[in-house]
Structure formats: C-alpha cells, structure tokens
Amino acid sequence: MTARPTVGASVDLGSNSVHLLVAAIEGHALSPIVDESVFLGLGARVDEHGHLGGTARTELADVIRGYATAARRLDASRITLLGTEPIRRAGDAARIAAEVEASSGVPLHVLTHEEEAYLTLVGVTEGRPVEQETLVVDIGGGSSEFAAVSPGGTARAAGLKVGSNRLTTTFVRTDPPTVEDVRAMAEATDIALRGSLEATPRQVVAVGGTASNLLKVAPGGVADRVLTRARLEAAVENVLRARAAVTSERYRINPKRARILPAGAAIVDALMRRYGVDRIEISEASLREGALLIADHVGIAWRDRLPEMAHGWRT
Numbered sequence: 001m002t003a004r005p006t007v008g009a010s011v012d013l014g015s016n017s018v019h020l021l022v023a024a025i026e027g028h029a030l031s032p033i034v035d036e037s038v039f040l041g042l043g044a045r046v047d048e049h050g051h052l053g054g055t056a057r058t059e060l061a062d063v064i065r066g067y068a069t070a071a072r073r074l075d076a077s078r079i080t081l082l083g084t085e086p087i088r089r090a091g092d093a094a095r096i097a098a099e100v101e102a103s104s105g106v107p108l109h110v111l112t113h114e115e116e117a118y119l120t121l122v123g124v125t126e127g128r129p130v131e132q133e134t135l136v137v138d139i140g141g142g143s144s145e146f147a148a149v150s151p152g153g154t155a156r157a158a159g160l161k162v163g164s165n166r167l168t169t170t171f172v173r174t175d176p177p178t179v180e181d182v183r184a185m186a187e188a189t190d191i192a193l194r195g196s197l198e199a200t201p202r203q204v205v206a207v208g209g210t211a212s213n214l215l216k217v218a219p220g221g222v223a224d225r226v227l228t229r230a231r232l233e234a235a236v237e238n239v240l241r242a243r244a245a246v247t248s249e250r251y252r253i254n255p256k257r258a259r260i261l262p263a264g265a266a267i268v269d270a271l272m273r274r275y276g277v278d279r280i281e282i283s284e285a286s287l288r289e290g291a292l293l294i295a296d297h298v299g300i301a302w303r304d305r306l307p308e309m310a311h312g313w314r315t
Contacts, residue, residue, distance in 0.1 A: 001094040007033065010080040010291040011064060011073035013087055013108075015043025015141025015165055016257065017209055018060065020067040021288040022074050025296045028126045030289055033074055037209070038063055039254050042086035043142040043165050051091035060096065061103035080291045082119070083110040084143040085163070102162060113159025115303065116287060117147035118310040121155070123290030124205050124283050127297065129312035135201035135275065138286055139208040139267050141165035141260070147310065148199040155310035156199075162192040164210045167263035175243050177262045182236065185263050189270035196274060204277050207286035209257060210264030215282055216251045217261065230277045236265045 005024040012019045017035035019205040036106055040063070045056055045138040052060065064081065071079050077209040081100065087093055087110050111119070120138045133150035142163040149155040167185045175180070206227075215222045227235075239247055244258040253261070294302045294309050302309070 005031070007074060007076045008078050008080070008103075008296055008298055009067075009074075009076035010082060010288040010295075011067050012286075012288050013060070013081070013083045015084070015086045015143070015163060016041060016260070017058065018042070018063055018067075019288060020070070020074055021292065022071050023289075023292055025292060028128055028293070030126075030258060030285075030292060031099065034070060039256050041141075041165075041256060042090075042298045043140075043163070044169065046086045046090045047142070047169060052086075052096060053092070055205050057092065057096055057099050061099045064100050064106075065103040068106050078295055079106045079109045080295050081105075081106050082116075082287060082291055083108050084116055084157060085140055085289070088112075089142075109303065113143065113145055114157040115306055117145035117157035118155065118306040119290035119294065120145060120207055120287045121147035121149060121157070121290065122294055122312075123285045123287060124207060125149075125312055126289075127293045127309070127312050129314065131203040132218070133200060134203045134205065135192075135197070135199050136205045136207065136283075137271060139206055139210050139264055141210075144267065146197040146199075147238060148197055148201060149310060149312075155307055156197055157307075157310070158197045158315070160192055160196055162189055162267065164260040164263040164267065167266065168260045172262070175259065176240050176247075179240070182240070182262055182266060185266040186270060187264050190273065193270050193274040199275065201275055201277070203281065204271065204275055204279075205281045205283050206268060206271065207283050211268065211282050212284060213251075213253050213257055213261060214264055216253060217247065225280050225282050227282060229269075229272065230264055232268055232272075236262065239265070268300075 017037040018033040022034040248255040248258040
C-alpha cells in the first residue's frame with residue numbers, strides 16, 4: 001500500500017498580508033490543500049506607530065490561531081510561522097512573538113532578510129539545483145529580498161528597505177497616482193537598487209502578492225506568467241486610468257493591494273534596468289513553499305542549514 005504524503009503548513013506574516021499554505025509534500029513536489037490570506041497591513045501600522053500595539057496584536061494572534069487550527073484539522077505534521085519585515089522592525093516584536101505562540105501553540109520564527117531570501121529561492125526552485133544563474137526577488141510591502149545562485153556557485157542573499165507599501169506611503173498623495181508620483185517612485189527605487197545584490201542572472205523571478213497582481217492588470221492576464229517591458233507599461237496605464245476601488249472591482253484585486261500596484265510596477269521596472277533584462281518571470285511559489293520543503297527535508301534545524309539548502313538537493 002502506498003504511504004500517504006506528509007502534510008505541512010506554513011504561515012507568512014508579511015507587510016501587507018498574512019498568508020497560510022497547507023500542502024501535501026512528496027519529495028520536491030507540493031500539492032496545495034489550502035492557500036489563503038488576509039490583508040492586515042502590518043507594515044503600514046508599524047510605519048505609522050513604530051509598533052503593532054495591543055489591538056493589532058490581538059487581531060494577528062486570532063488570525064494565526066485560526067490558521068493553526070485549520071492546519072491541524074488537515075493533519076499537518078509541522079506548522080512553521082514566519083515573521084518578516086514588519087515583525088523585524090516592530091518595537092513590540094517580542095510581545096508579538098509571545099502572544100502569537102500563546103494563542104496558537106506554535107513558535108514564531110522572526111527571519112533575517114537573508115533567511116527570508118533563501119527560503120523564497122528554495123520555494124521558487126522547489127529545492128532543485130539550478131541550471132543557470134538565477135535571481136529571485138520577493139517584492140514585499142516594506143522591503144524586498146534578493147537571492148541569487150548559479151550552478152556550482154555560492155548562494156547569496158540580501159534585503160533592501162524598498163517595498164510597494166513603503167513607496168506608496170512616501171510618494172503617493174492622490175488616487176490614482178499621477179505620472180509624476182510614478183516617476184518619483186521609479187527614481188527612488190533606482191537609487192535603492194544600487195545597493196542590491198551583485199549578480200548577472202540569466203533568469204530573474206519575482207514573487208509576492210504585488211507581483212502576482214500586476215499580471216491581473218496586464219494584457220493577457222495571469223495566463224502569461226512573464227512581465228515584459230511592454231506588458232508592464234500597459235499594466236501601469238491600466239492602474240493609472242482609474243481609482244483603486246475601480247481597479248479592485250474590475251480585476252478582482254483587494255482594494256488595498258490595488259492602491260500599491262503602481263509602486264510594485266515601479267520596482268519591477270527598476271529591476272529590469274538594474275539587472276539588464278527585458279523580462280521577469282512571476283512565480284506564485286515563494287517563502288511559504290520554501291519553508292515547507294526545507295522543514296520537511298531537514299527537520300527542526302532548518303535555519304542552521306539554509307545557505308546550504310539554497311543550492312538545492314537531489315532525491
């Protein structure tokens with residue numbers, strides 16, 4: 001009789017959304033069972049107050065408790081909670097971690113930029129060794145994480161404080177943004193990316209909710225997982241044509257997410273210039289998938305082995 005695959009769960013506490021993935025794991029393959037998210041805007045709250053505060057912490061703990069309960073009902077053998085940019089810089093990070101664990105019974109791993117980047121790389125490559133130099137960029141709300149690896153080379157990772165929500169908060173004052181707003185975001189991103197990871201990738205992959213939602217407003221929609229310069233320009237034209245509420249309804253995008261899409265487009269455009277490419281692939285797989293694969297492969301000591309595992313492993 002064939003053994004049942006292992007079921008694992010991971011939750012990503014991001015700047016924009018808190019996202020649950022429960023999946024069956026068979027080697028390098030994941031079969032999603034539940035994939036859902038809620039937009040909590042944790043990054044914006046930390047930007048404004050420097051911390052989450054009691055009310056937001058309670059809301060977050062309630063969401064995580066519900067996700068953990070759902071994962072256990074689906075027989076998840078391991079649940080991994082991942083705190084990213086908003087948790088890293090929140091003044092009440094220790095209280096967030098304590099209250100989340102008390103509520104859910106699961107410890108919260110507050111990741112470094114590098115750990116976040118490595119996990120995202122593994123999620124995109126499915127833990128398999130790459131065949132060409134590959135750069136993976138997770139475009140978040142408050143920061144972006146970069147990871148690069150080449151066949152036989154050393155994996156490298158870094159993070160930058162440039163994200164779709166941070167840019168929107170800094171530069172956008174109207175809905176929709178003006179052309180001048182978009183230009184200012186592009187210029188700021190160009191400057192920020194001067195300090196990004198040095199790489200000469202043949203393949204660039206972007207992940208994250210902002211990148212995925214840009215496909216929805218581009219010609220051809222999500223069926224085409226590649227953003228070329230022409231598709232990106234058309235996507236920007238679409239989101240600058242109407243208020244965020246109209247874009248949200250027309251393309252079935254969360255209203256808060258629709259508001260930050262122009263900033264996401266500015267980041268993608270800047271990435272093309274920085275790395276000399278005219279196309280960027282958009283992947284649905286990212287941090288959560290990487291966490292599931294690595295935790296299943298190496299167990300509880302996965303954080304100690306991240307740089308090694310970023311190269312991929314063979315079955």
